[in-house]
Amino acid sequence: MKLSVNTCIAAACLTLLVASVQAGADRKKTCLVLNKASSFIDLTNTDKTCANDCTGDWATCKCESFGKPTKPYPSLAQCYKYNQESCCKAGHDAAIQSAYKNLLSDTCIRNYPDLETLYCLACNNEQPKYVDVANKTVYICKDFAKKLWTGANYDNCGINIGGTPKIPQFEFASATEFLNHASIKPPFFGDYTIDVDATENCLASWGVRQATISTLALLVVVLFQGILM
Numbered sequence: 001m002k003l004s005v006n007t008c009i010a011a012a013c014l015t016l017l018v019a020s021v022q023a024g025a026d027r028k029k030t031c032l033v034l035n036k037a038s039s040f041i042d043l044t045n046t047d048k049t050c051a052n053d054c055t056g057d058w059a060t061c062k063c064e065s066f067g068k069p070t071k072p073y074p075s076l077a078q079c080y081k082y083n084q085e086s087c088c089k090a091g092h093d094a095a096i097q098s099a100y101k102n103l104l105s106d107t108c109i110r111n112y113p114d115l116e117t118l119y120c121l122a123c124n125n126e127q128p129k130y131v132d133v134a135n136k137t138v139y140i141c142k143d144f145a146k147k148l149w150t151g152a153n154y155d156n157c158g159i160n161i162g163g164t165p166k167i168p169q170f171e172f173a174s175a176t177e178f179l180n181h182a183s184i185k186p187p188f189f190g191d192y193t194i195d196v197d198a199t200e201n202c203l204a205s206w207g208v209r210q211a212t213i214s215t216l217a218l219l220v221v222v223l224f225q226g227i228l229m
Helices: 007-022 090-103 113-119 144-151 175-179 206-229
Strands: 138-142 157-163 164-166 193-198
Touching: 007 144, 007 157, 113 144, 113 164, 138 144, 144 175, 144 193, 144 206
Parallel strands: 138 193
Antiparallel strands: 157 164
């Protein structure tokens, strides 16, 4: 069977994408807030019947399925982009919404979609890829961190930092300093360090994420078309 050049290229690209995902395989596979709030419990039981067989508390059963993203009901208001599959529940979403509203004036609340993406990390259905629970580190893609720092024109609105509206560019010297401030860290990750130098298995803007999904789907289609020809 001969494979076309395009098929071989698609296969190579797909392999690289898969390898990139596997590079973060040492991180937890379950969502941070779908767990015990005070101390993360490794949900290691992958048996399909675990949830049905669980007769004690969930922490004791350690069913992996308890910590996997699900379709939220009631639906999410602030982090609505994850209403098909989410790492959080409506209660977490309400806490995120309250914290985000405290950052900005009502007239500016929808002016910074990238900041919303950051704040919705706890609900992001791919959140386990970006978070190292053991080392309490959140990995943000370098380009996205730069966009959050220099690409957003916060001068137009100001951000409520520590209870006082401030212009971030006057208050902070770098993306690292800005994104690691207690007022800017995403809710539920207040005791985590924000790493802004990652290039893979890291939080990116919503647009980049959607483009990556589309590219992956296209590569799969090209690969299978080549195999069938």
